[in-house]
Amino acid sequence: xxxxxxxxxxxxxxxxxxxxxxxxxxxxxxxxxxxxxxxxxxxxxxxxxxxxxxxxxxxxxxxxxxxxxxxxxxxxxxxxxxxxxxxxxxxxxxxxxxxxxxxxxxxxxxxxxxxxxxxxxxxxxxxxxxxxxxxxxxxxxxxxxxxxxxxxxxxxxxxxxxxxxxxxxxxxxxxxxxxxxxxxxxxxxxxxxxxxxxxxxxxxxxxxxxxxxxxxxxxxxxxxxxxxxxxxxxxxxxxxxxxxxxxxxxxxxxxxxxxxxxxxxxxxxxxxxxxxxxxxxxxxxxxxxxxxxxxxxxxxxxxxxxxxxxxxxxxxxxxxxxxxxxxxxxxxxxxxxxxxxxxxxxxxxxxxxxxxxxxxxxxxxxxxxxxxxxxxxxxxxxxxxxxxxxxxxxxxxxxxxxxxxxxxxxxxxxxxx
Ligand SMILES: Cc1ncc(COP(=O)(O)O)c(C=O)c1O
Numbered sequence: 249x250x251x252x253x254x255x256x257x258x259x260x261x262x263x264x265x266x267x268x269x270x271x272x273x274x275x276x277x278x279x280x281x282x283x284x285x286x287x288x289x290x291x292x293x294x295x296x297x298x299x300x301x302x303x304x305x306x307x308x309x310x311x312x313x314x315x316x317x318x319x320x321x322x323x324x325x326x327x328x329x330x331x332x333x334x335x336x337x338x339x340x341x342x343x344x345x346x347x348x349x350x351x352x353x354x355x356x357x358x359x360x361x362x363x364x365x366x367x368x369x370x371x372x373x374x375x376x377x378x379x380x381x382x383x384x385x386x387x388x389x390x391x392x393x394x395x396x397x398x399x400x401x402x403x404x405x406x407x408x409x410x411x412x413x414x415x416x417x418x419x420x421x422x423x424x425x426x427x428x429x430x431x432x433x434x435x436x437x438x439x440x441x442x443x444x445x446x447x448x449x450x451x452x453x454x455x456x457x458x459x460x461x462x463x464x465x466x467x468x469x470x471x472x473x474x475x476x477x478x479x480x481x482x483x484x485x486x487x488x489x490x491x492x493x494x495x496x497x498x499x500x501x502x503x504x505x506x507x508x509x510x511x512x513x514x515x516x517x518x519x520x521x522x523x524x525x526x527x528x529x530x531x532x533x534x535x536x537x538x539x540x541x542x543x544x545x546x547x548x549x550x551x552x553x554x555x556x557x558x559x560x561x562x563x564x565x566x567x568x569x570x571x572x573x574x575x576x577x578x579x580x581x582x583x584x585x586x587x588x589x590x591x592x593x594x595x596x597x598x599x600x601x602x603x604x605x606x607x608x609x610x611x612x613x614x615x616x617x618x619x620x621x622x623x624x625x626x627x628x629x630x631x632x633x634x635x636x637x638x639x640x641x642x643x644x645x646x647x648x649x650x651x652x653x654x655x656x657x658x659x660x661x662x663x664x665x
Pocket of ligand 1: 292379429433458
């Protein structure tokens, strides 16, 4: 990029990291300072790779040189990001994508903007991450909805039973929205989103998906699955940073939403008054009828630049290949853990698997103590709601499993003493 203010800057482009090693499955050389011996927390927060770090410095350097001009130049980067996200999701067009601050922002937007009618039902699942519950509860109170909570345990034990129960609820009438995560944060269960989508269509309901535990590592095609709305953040399996995410709204749906989260940037020709001279300052411009009406105010330029790089890396490696790679890792880790008395919560059928492997410790072993002992040995994992959760991703090499299992043996020995 040119540092000469007289010359127009080039558009920010991933070419800025062309000298770095190419991302490769099983290779963590793009994470030179990562401390953990095995970093298995991609379902929590992914560490930024050298590509993400370079993208962030490049963005801030760009703004340092260009000031407000950076806004317009990074607007072009945002348009490329929308196109890449649409490609990642199998969405019909980049106009279905809004850039947000994360999953919660997308869920709140749909919960508050949905054209609810008094007494409408919204189906939720008991055991979901609270991000996909609270906004619907708030909407229920504000718009006098009747939320219906269905158990997730059905799907863990027998997905067909879960679908049957859902169909029973849908048949009862009044359901406008079914809100579900693509992948469950505790168990790693990949929900049968396609089947849930088909049931929603059959009974005239709409499907909302929280995709943050899947997107980037577990395939999902929004058209094939009849997804109407999908929210995601960038700091987990898309391996970007916190505070930047996106919302997908199926083509034709955005105009039917009530723009209850609109702000100054939600209007058509929102910035004309800043660039076209006097007489353009108006407060009556229509709110855009596209997904990006939820982009209400100033953007997270840095976060979305990082998300752009994360999505490019993901597309380059391929979600199906990443999924297969992480499952190969989990096959080895699961076998070793089961041998040591852990109970695996991983679905037996491949269709129910994400890239998360959650286990329960052997009887009498305290999960908090085990987690602590593993952390002390450089094994980064988490314990959401008392499950020991491992989430490998493309940089993890299956050879690392030996190191993890040795640490597990040491942790078990320590907790027995
Ligand atoms: C399923 C699910 N949804 C949402 C979130 C978090 O959302 P946000 O990034 O908006 O805080 C998490 C975080 O762990 C999650 O597991």
